[in-house]
Amino acid sequence: MKAQPIVRVEDLRKFFTRGSEKIDVLENLTLDVPEGEFLALMGPSGSGKTTLLNMIAGLDRPSSGRIIVGEEIISRMSEGQLAKWRTRHVGFVFQFYHLLPVLTAYENVELPLLLLPLSSAQRRKQVLTALDLVSLTDRMSHRPGQLSGGQQQRVGIARAIVTDPTLIVADEPTGDLDSKSADDILNLLVELKNGLNKTIIMVTHDPRAASRAERVLHLEKGRLVRETTPYPERSANGATHESEMITQVPRGREDLPR
Numbered sequence: 001m002k003a004q005p006i007v008r009v010e011d012l013r014k015f016f017t018r019g020s021e022k023i024d025v026l027e028n029l030t031l032d033v034p035e036g037e038f039l040a041l042m043g044p045s046g047s048g049k050t051t052l053l054n055m056i057a058g059l060d061r062p063s064s065g066r067i068i069v070g071e072e073i074i075s076r077m078s079e080g081q082l083a084k085w086r087t088r089h090v091g092f093v094f095q096f097y098h099l100l101p102v103l104t105a106y107e108n109v110e111l112p113l114l115l116l117p118l119s120s121a122q123r124r125k126q127v128l129t130a131l132d133l134v135s136l137t138d139r140m141s142h143r144p145g146q147l148s149g150g151q152q153q154r155v156g157i158a159r160a161i162v163t164d165p166t167l168i169v170a171d172e173p174t175g176d177l178d179s180k181s182a183d184d185i186l187n188l189l190v191e192l193k194n195g196l197n198k199t200i201i202m203v204t205h206d207p208r209a210a211s212r213a214e215r216v217l218h219l220e221k222g223r224l225v226r227e228t229t230p231y232p233e234r235s236a237n238g239a240t241h242e243s244e245m246i247t248q249v250p251r252g253r254e255d256l257p258r
C-alpha cells in the first residue's frame, strides 16, 4: 500500500532575475513524496537541487506552481507564516553542520525548541531523546570544535529531529565527511525512516549516498529527468530500476512568458 503523499509539488517553476536577465532554474516540476519515504535528489551541480529542497522546506517560494506539505499549501504563505511553519514542521541538516561554535552539543540541539512554547523540563526531555538517538549522550557537553566531523553531523541530525518535524531535509549531509562517517550518517537517516517513519528528502551528488534512499529523482537543468529505485541488496553490481520521467509540459502552459 502506498502511503499518502506528505509533500506534493505541482507544476513548480522558479526563476531568478539578474538585472534584466531572467534565469530559469526549475521548470514544470511535479512530484509527490509519500509519508515515511527516504527520497534522494541527485543531479549535476547547478541543476537546481538546493533550490527545489529549499522551496519544499519553506525557505524560498516558487515563481509559480504549488507546494503542499501535509495539509498546508505552503507556497501561499507569507514570509512570516512560512517562518513559523518551518519551526514546527521542518528539520534541517546541512553539509557544513551549521552548529554554533560557542554552544555545547546539548545547547545546539536545544536551539530549535526555544522557538516553541515548551517548558524547560519538556525541552530537556526532547533534547536528551534526540541525543540518545544519535548516540551522543556522552558528548553533550562538548562544543563543536571538540567533536569530529561525523559527530558534529550527528549533532546536526539530533537538532533536526528534536522538534519531531513532519519533514527532514538534508542538503549534501555527507558532502564533507570521510566514507566511514558518511556511512554512519546514512545509517542514521535510514534508521529515522525505518524506526520513526520519518519523511526524509536528501540532496546528494554521491551515488553511494543516494543508493541508501528508497527512491532517487534525478534533476538536470531544472527538470526531473529520471527516477531510479536502488536495491541495497543488489548494490554489489550496482543494479537499479530505472524509469524515464514524464516531462511533458502540462497543457496551457506552453505559451507562458519565459
Ligand SMILES: Nc1ncnc2c1ncn2[C@@H]1O[C@H](COP(=O)(O)OP(=O)(O)O)[C@@H](O)[C@H]1O
Pocket (backbone or CB within 6 Å): 016, 017, 018, 023, 025, 043, 044, 045, 046, 047, 048, 049, 050, 051, 052
Ligand atoms: N538567489 C539566486 N539568484 C540567482 N540565481 C540563483 C540563486 N540561487 C540559485 N541560483 C542559480 O540556480 C541554479 C541552481 O542552483 P542550485 O539549486 O544551488 O543548484 P544545485 O544545488 O543543484 O547545485 C544555479 O545556476 C544557480 O546559480
Ligand SMILES: [Mg+2]
Pocket (backbone or CB within 6 Å): 049, 050, 051, 203
Ligand atoms: Mg546545492
